[in-house]
Amino acid sequence: MARYFTEEHEWIEVDGEAATIGITDYAQEQLGDVVFVEVPQTGTALEKGAEAAVVESVKAASDVYAPISGEVLEGNGALEADPELVNSSPEDEGWFFKMTVADKSELEGLMDAAAYKAFCDGL
Amino acid sequence: MNKPINQSGWKPGTPVASDGSAHPTVTGNKALMLEEPLIFESGGADICGVDLPETPTDLPSRLGAFARKDAIGLPGLSEPQTVRHYTRLSRQNYGIDLGFFPLGSCTMKHNPRLNEKVARMPGFADVHPMQPTDTVQGALGVMNELAHWLITLTGMHGVAMSPKAGAHGELCGILCIRAALEARGDARKVVLVPESAHGTNPATAAFAGYSTEDIPATAEGRVDLEALKARLGPDVAAVMITNPNTCGLFERDLKEISDAVHAAGGFVYCDGANFNAIMGRVKPGDLGVDAMHINLHKTFSTPHGGGGPGSGPVVLSEALSPFGPLPFTAKTADGYVHLVEEENAQEYDHVQAFGRMTAFHGQMGMFTRALTYILSHGADGLRQAAGDAVLNANYILRQLESDLDAPFAASGPCMHEALFSDAGFAEGFSTLDLAKGLIDEGFHPMTVYFPLVVHGAMLVEPTETEAKSGIDQFIMAMRSLAERAKAGDAALKSAPHHAPRARLDEAQAARNPRLTWSAPDET
Numbered sequence: 266m267a268r269y270f271t272e273e274h275e276w277i278e279v280d281g282e283a284a285t286i287g288i289t290d291y292a293q294e295q296l297g298d299v300v301f302v303e304v305p306q307t308g309t310a311l312e313k314g315a316e317a318a319v320v321e322s323v324k325a326a327s328d329v330y331a332p333i334s335g336e337v338l339e340g341n342g343a344l345e346a347d348p349e350l351v352n353s354s355p356e357d358e359g360w361f362f363k364m365t366v367a368d369k370s371e372l373e374g375l376m377d378a379a380a381y382k383a384f385c386d387g388l
Numbered sequence: 389m390n391k392p393i394n395q396s397g398w399k400p401g402t403p404v405a406s407d408g409s410a411h412p413t414v415t416g417n418k419a420l421m422l423e424e425p426l427i428f429e430s431g432g433a434d435i436c437g438v439d440l441p442e443t444p445t446d447l448p449s450r451l452g453a454f455a456r457k458d459a460i461g462l463p464g465l466s467e468p469q470t471v472r473h474y475t476r477l478s479r480q481n482y483g484i485d486l487g488f489f490p491l492g493s494c495t496m497k498h499n500p501r502l503n504e505k506v507a508r509m510p511g512f513a514d515v516h517p518m519q520p521t522d523t524v525q526g527a528l529g530v531m532n533e534l535a536h537w538l539i540t541l542t543g544m545h546g547v548a549m550s551p552k553a554g555a556h557g558e559l560c561g562i563l564c565i566r567a568a569l570e571a572r573g574d575a576r577k578v579v580l581v582p583e584s585a586h587g588t589n590p591a592t593a594a595f596a597g598y599s600t601e602d603i604p605a606t607a608e609g610r611v612d613l614e615a616l617k618a619r620l621g622p623d624v625a626a627v628m629i630t631n632p633n634t635c636g637l638f639e640r641d642l643k644e645i646s647d648a649v650h651a652a653g654g655f656v657y658c659d660g661a662n663f664n665a666i667m668g669r670v671k672p673g674d675l676g677v678d679a680m681h682i683n684l685h686k687t688f689s690t691p692h693g694g695g696g697p698g699s700g701p702v703v704l705s706e707a708l709s710p711f712g713p714l715p716f717t718a719k720t721a722d723g724y725v726h727l728v729e730e731e732n733a734q735e736y737d738h739v740q741a742f743g744r745m746t747a748f749h750g751q752m753g754m755f756t757r758a759l760t761y762i763l764s765h766g767a768d769g770l771r772q773a774a775g776d777a778v779l780n781a782n783y784i785l786r787q788l789e790s791d792l793d794a795p796f797a798a799s800g801p802c803m804h805e806a807l808f809s810d811a812g813f814a815e816g817f818s819t820l821d822l823a824k825g826l827i828d829e830g831f832h833p834m835t836v837y838f839p840l841v842v843h844g845a846m847l848v849e850p851t852e853t854e855a856k857s858g859i860d861q862f863i864m865a866m867r868s869l870a871e872r873a874k875a876g877d878a879a880l881k882s883a884p885h886h887a888p889r890a891r892l893d894e895a896q897a898a899r900n901p902r903l904t905w906s907a908p909d910e911t
Contacts, residue, residue: 295843297820297895298894298895298898299895300895300898300899301898301899321898323894323895323898324836324837325837325838325840348899349895349899
């Protein structure tokens with residue numbers, strides 16, 4: 266399994282043919298208390314960079330983008346009742362959705378953990 | 389400066405410490421600060437405050453399955469009880485008539501009482517939109533004259549008066565643009581929105597069926613002209629630009645932007661919510677704008693923010709005017725003001741209207757107030773109001789730039805709002821804490837966490853309403869709060885301490901909102 270990061274502060278963990286997507290600890294820290302999350306419907310076809318989910322905090326509403334192209338396998342239903350999971354466990358239980366990996370080469374442009382940390386330190 | 393507001397020592401609600409331990413009262417009241425239950429908790433369903441004749445119970449009902457099964461359970465209160473309930477609640481509220489209300493991007497300015505006097509005249513207040521036009525010539529005359537002055541002030545060609553608020557006006561403008569594009573058989577799909585624009589802009593474009601794309605802001609807080617030009621093309625229907633923008637800056641390149649957009653076959657929508665800063669000084673028509681809404685309830689002082697409805701007329705360029713919505717007024721040489729609607733649009737050569745924004749003519753009460761404001765100020769007064777609003781904001785920016793991080797202070801003078809960030813606050817302290825502390829100091833907090841391009845943004849708009857003495861008190865409070873936030877004063881984390889209610893759990897309120905009341909035994 267390998268975990269990648271985007272400049273829009275999503276993380277994506279690839280496990281074989283499927284990937285899990287969420288927002289990073291840095292992102293949840295910036296957003297503040299998350300009050301609402303809208304995850305995509307199973308079967309939705311997503312292009313890399315397309316708006317995939319919405320996260321709303323006490324401060325702002327933001328889009329979450331698909332880091333790669335593929336089809337949505339499952340949204341995290343637990344976030345509907347417990348959006349605070351995004352704050353308490355952003356990179357684990359607070360995952361947003363799972364999707365297929367249409368084109369593995371799209372992963373190449375993403376950052377690894379060290380590169381992402383350096384990116385955040387530079388902000 | 390630096391003197392307490394009330395040097396005699398009397399302060400509202402002073403004697404009781406925030407934990408209530410000092411001299412508690414059995415009622416929970418603190419002298420003139422009165423505790424007040426919900427109206428459902430204060431009245432009884434078995435009490436009736438008015439003297440009504442006995443209701444006959446043997447009437448045939450035509451409601452069938454829709455008839456109420458239970459008692460309605462409304463609380464019964466007498467008139468004085470009802471008056472006191474709402475008066476007490478109003479004392480816990482904060483408004484522009486009570487003090488400084490620096491809500492950036494919202495222009496909370498004083499509503500001159502002359503406006504109210506005029507708006508209450510029966511010829512304006514007690515008319516019905518379906519009255520014959522010869523019985524409402526005064527009201528139609530006001531609409532026609534206001535339309536004239538809005539066109540004159542903006543240097544535009546036409547105006548749609550009916551939109552009911554800013555975002556409604558945006559929609560009207562974008563629908564005009566869509567109608568104009570459709571009329572020439574041009575199916576453009578994209579609307580460009582800079583990061584420094586109002587948040588309603590992309591929502592409007594999406595609502596009108598367009599996809600939106602962001603245009604980045606430069607480091608100095610303005611639209612990135614080169615990025616915008618690079619994105620223009622045959623698929624771009626319009627660019628929506630807020631000017632002055634949400635960073636409080638004038639978009640100096642607007643003319644060049646307009647020229648580029650027009651050359652690419654698109655239209656320019658200008659969000660005019662911040663027109664307050666430039667009225668009487670800049671005509672958007674000179675800058676190549678095709679459509680712009682004007683918030684009468686901001687720029688022209690009609691009350692809002694809980695105090696009244698909005699009104700968002702849209703001024704239109706020559707290219708867009710033929711597509712403006714019905715109805716509108718037209719004055720003929722004999723002095724008669726006609727209402728142009730579907731039935732007679734042909735007579736006035738206005739056959740391409742995209743439709744209507746509202747059933748009737750718009751917000752009459754706002755029209756009379758706005759026209760009163762315009763005529764009572766005159767050209768020189770309007771110009772000065774804009775100048776004073778900008779001067780006040782710059783005074784705050786320069787007084788506070790060494791106490792708070794001001795990200796665009798080096799971009800030159802600001803317009804009508806000063807922008808600060810939470811950079812430099814102690815670990816764990818943020819804009820929210822400062823804003824809550826401001827409540828304790830007796831001010832309505834400024835706009836927080838907007839615009840999004842600035843971390844922990846604080847957007848302060850004093851407007852021309854404030855006198856220097858009031859602004860100096862605000863600056864004194866802000867300096868003290870900035871110092872406490874930088875020093876990590878734990879008491880600031882739990883502010884407000886002196887408000888009728890302590891800090892509320894906003895996350896909980898948003899996650900589990902309780903929007904209806906139910907009796908305690910039902911919960």
